Amino acid sequence: MKHRAATAAAVTAGVLLLEGTQASALAESRAPGVTGTDVSNWTGEVDWAGAADAGAAFAFVHATEGLDYVSPRFTEQYGGAADAGLVRGAYHFAQPHESGGRAQADFFVANGGGLVRDGRTLPGVLDLEDNPYGKKNKLDNCYGLTPAEMVAWVGDFTRRYRQRTGRDAIIYTTTSWWRTCAGDSAAFGRNPLWLARWGSEPGELPAGWKRHAFWQSADKDPSFPGGQNSFNGTAAQLRALARPPSPIRLTGRVSGSTYTVTVTNTGNTPVTKLKVAGRTSGGQKIVKVGKGCRFSGTAVRCTITRLAPKATVKLTFKVGPAKPGTAGRGLTVTAGGAKLALTAR
Template structure:
């Protein structure tokens, strides 16, 4: 498979190096316990983003979420919602759905950051009788996180951000390296982020203190403000795959794997090896050439094209060259 980006790409989570808090873009995280927030003061104090708790487990919703989330936006901040995981209560997919239904769904307004999965040390040991890992084995914890992240990705087209500490990740996931596509929000109070979980080479956000000059927890985005903006407003993304199913049949699949609908996708192909195109449903064709157009491809949807050819020779290599955007595929058969 080859991946084509249909607009300019800025990888907000792909920056080199690990910046300290003073060098990043400042922001905050808040919950119901933070109370009423003067968001104008946060903005005037230099804050550029805010993460707001939306849900916990499968039955708690922050009663202040709407006010806090909306207030951050009105003050001009980038804002994102987070879910505090309770892995012993229900499976990851169930809690992802609860999060999505209660404030965690991503919207492409240019101001909303991807949602956050907060997985950390069990704070309710005295109440639920579970250990720091909620009674789950490292294998079961990785499965739980995978179920949550996959469900969120399928629902929104975004990779959920994972908030965790290095020590908890090592203990409770066995230092899993299975979530490299998910941006890391590192929890480590102090003057430096320190070592990271094995899964990541860099952090995207860093929570450096529980309290500070701004409301709520003190955080920094590991990059520039323009890169933070790109994380809230990513480019469209289309994946193209193809295969020669026989000497006379070729299949091309165009899938929208990004967060936005994509319009006017052009697919063109040309047969080689002494053959001509004789059938191409929903496309125009003549001789060796074929041309198709997708007017609009909604998020998470795909379109498949099947081209039928008629070779002039019974033997030898034949095939089709197919172009979709900047992607070029060569499909061969013998």
């Protein structure tokens, strides 16, 4: 991917490690799967409607780098991709030698990499690749960090990003860079992998990942404004990745004939008109519920008008006696994408 100080020579040679594939051998056709692109300030003004018409379903947009750079075209590119109907995501070009990972995650979140609950924003990307400023900072391709130090830095960034957004950052890298600079660590398998390898096959994956989520197979696509990328899944799965995680957490307990469900808003913004639905099993019928709820037979529905950030609401449901010997007694509750199953003894 292109960074703030890219030169024409660097772009031609490819800032990334090419895994033995030269730019002259870029794929003639796109990789299979849902196709997309990646852009930066160097891409300039983008015809997003044209990209969408050409088949682009998603785009990654360069947002930040280190602790002191925000792409001057980020807002227009990021908004333009969304306006054209693309699923979009922001990426942060890591500078591990400049500061801790936590600080760079905060900078990224504050300047475009935060969570947007619109159903079309992908998790933010941590871009890890060769040090492009070696002549200036006199450091090697791993920014002067040992593999253990690099793994610790990536861990600090990804943990902080999850704390701030509730999402696992996507990691963009090449297999060779990861093996050299991160010691082929297997510690980040929960983070979606955006694999960079220019050619006709993705090749071997870094340790810790059984599959890639995205693949950058070329730095240019003849029909798109930037790099050639594909999502390793269906369009529905891509939309699911862009769906924000639920801030709702459900916990509960059973005491005799009473089920108590605690609904918590773990997010940083209020949740309004939250619908809570429950159903008993094992022959139990609901006989009494609290304010804001209504019931019929084995089903109950409640509405929480407003749930403030970090606030909780307790709901209580009382059931009548089940027939003797009835098995599988319990209550299943759903709310805001969260689900809870309680089992009665």
